[in-house]
Amino acid sequence: MKNFKFTTFITSIMLSLNGYGQNHSAFLDYNNVSAMIMNNGSLFYDIMAGSAGYEVPAGSNNHLIFQGAFWFGGTNENGDLKLAAHAYGEDNDYSIGPYSSTGEYMEPVYFNKYNSGLWWVERIDIINHINNHGQQGYVTPSSIMNWPGNGDTTVGVAHQLAPYVDVDSNGVYEPHLGDYPCINGDKAIYQIMNDDGNHTESGGEEIGAEIHIMAYQYVGTGDVNNTTFIETKVINRGQHSFEDFKATFFLDTDIGFATDDYIGSAPSNNMAYSYNASAYDPGGNGSSGYGANPPAVGVVLLNKNLASIGTYYRTTMGNPSITDPQIASEYWNYMNAKWKDGSDWTQGGIGYGGNNGSTQFLYDGNPNQNTSWSEMNIDGNGTVNPGDDRVLLLTSEEETFQPGEQLMYNYAIVYNNENDHLNNVDNLITTANNIQTFFDTINNYCASNTSLSIDNESELSSFSLYPNPTKDQVHVKWTEINVKSIQIISFQGKTIKSIPVNQSTGVQTIDLGTLSPGVYFVEVGTERQKIIVQ
Known part of the structure; x- marks a missing residue:
């Protein structure tokens, strides 16, 4: 018996949030990855236990990443460097919760509303809410009721905060009237921070930024089931203009045992990656160890180009000039390929x-090719670099950033363990390409900065797909819209089949008998938009 699962995806809005408070955490563990998310800007790091928090496979006690965080910076109209960063421990340039234009972070109203700094919701609850809100006996889940769609303007917070679908387009988040969170993936954790407090990490001057991070996962098969997506939005709530604003994703990758790793860059794939220095990972530092044929892990910037990919060395290698940054200017140097x-x-x-010229991309050769520059071949003669504790620094191309503007960065953390430690790098590049295709094809509509209009909502209500889940056939039905195309898309983002559209009937039956059981998307193209159903 074959079973197919479909779930509705809808165009929506994306807005903002940030704050001060106590440390809280949540696990994003909806697929084969278990990722700890902290409300203070730490990704994948258990700050209370001081241990790694990105476990693959989930439940294995093997981790690929010890810590992740974002750095943001630029020079303002006066040439002054403004920068915010986080790396390890309690030192931090970020505060929990949304930016307050009146600085009322210590007010009880602000603290009580934004102290957690984290909100999470599952798509299945959203679908259930869409179908049942207003029905007798239905109770709205707290994850939907407490979604921070609107900010409290009485304490200087922006009115529009986290993304939601505004059913009646009145600008107010009202879940009791059918409004609901707009998320990407099957489960998402939403985080809001600002840099308006003391910068105890870098000592840099405040940007006036509000940062929204949505970490999300899909349940599927293959590469998607091993991937975590990170959508990061930065809003300029301050008064300064920037012509060279940049974002750096900092990741301390520890593939099992922490001190036997290498890093590399694949500029044409917009990916930085880490792999084991040897064919066997012994474990240690609280990790069970991956053993023979340890995996490779990579980070892909999906919606922009990278300006640089690099590292710094956690041990000095005899040179303190290439180790952890301590002050804002040193962070900025690393963000500029220095x-x-x-x-x-x-x-x-x-x-x-070196004497071979400067570069924006460290170790940009494939370690499987003995003629290119990698940590397996640092001099062209096969000399290897000693494996150690490595970090990845992925920096976006510079952009202008004016007051009131926002910038969006979409990342995917990818993984491959199909072969030995070197061939897994080749496999990882293929995985990155598959995930890029998935991202481009499925389209994360919540990344839109425009509100869901009445026309969009009525168009969606004129479309239905049934039965769902199904076995051998599914029916697509529409009224009062002009359907141009229907396609079946795999969870990996590949088009499986295109269905001829019969405009005269308003209904199309799709035979699924040739498909393997699993999760698929139905993409319905209309004159206005695409409606994607999973």
């Missing part, structure tokens, strides 16, 4: 002090 001391990254060797 070492801590301001010297350029260079091609060859370990990337420092």
Whole structure:
């Protein structure tokens, strides 16, 4: 017996939130990955236990990432550097909750509303809410009731905060009237921060930024089931203008045992990656170890181009100029393809002090090719770099950033363990391409910055798909809309079949007998938009 599952995806809005408060955490563990999310800007790091928090496979006690965080910075109209960052521990340039234009972070109203800084919701609850709100006996889940769609303007917070579908388009989040959170994926954790407090990490000057992070996962098969997506939005709530604003995704990748790793860059794939230095990962530091043929892990920037991919060395290797940054100018150097001391990254060797010219991408050769620059071949003669504790630094291309504007960055954390430690790098590149196709094809409508209009909502209500789940056939029915195309898309983002549309009937029956059991998307193209159903 074959079973097919479909779930509705809808165009929507994306807005903002940030704050001060106590440390809280939540696990994003809806697929084969278990990822801890902290409300203070730490991704995948258990700050209370001081341990890694990105476990793959979930439940294995093996981790790929110890810590992740974002750095943001730029020079303002006066040439002053403004920068916010986080790395490890309690030092942090970010505060929990949304930006307050009146600075009322310590007011009880603000603290009580935004102290947690984290909200999470599952798509299945949203679908149930759409179908049953207003029905006798239905109780709206707290995850939907407490979604921070609107901010409290009495304490200087912006009126529109986290993304939601506004059914009656009145600008007010009213779940009791049918409004609901707008998320990507099958489960999402939403986080809001600001940089308006003390910068105890970098000592940098405040940007005036509000940061929204949506970490989400899909349940599926193959690559998607091993992937976590991170959508990061930065809103300029301050008064400064920037011409060179950049975002850096900092990741301390620990593939099982922490001190036997390498890093590399694949610029054409917009990906940085880490792999084991040897064919066997022994475990240690609280990790069970991946053993033979350890996996590779990568991070892909999905919606922009990377300006640089690099690292710094957690041990000095005899040179303090290539280690952890301590002050804002050193963070900014790393964000501009320079070492801590301001010297350029260079091609060859370990990337420092070379004579082969500067580079934006460290170790940009494939370790499976013995003629290219990698940590398996740092000099062209097969000399290997000692494996150690590595970090990844992925920096976006610079952009203008004016007061009131927002910038969006979409990332995917990908994983592959199909072969040995080196061939897994090749496999990881294929995985990254598959996930990029998935992202481009499925389209995360919640990334839109425009509200859901009445026309969009009425168009959706004129469309139905049944039965769902189904076995051998599914029916697509529509009224009062002009359907141009119908396609079946795999969870990996590949078009499986295109269905001829019979406009005269308003209903199309799709035979699924040739498909394997699983999750698929039905993409219905109309004159106005695409409606994607899973």
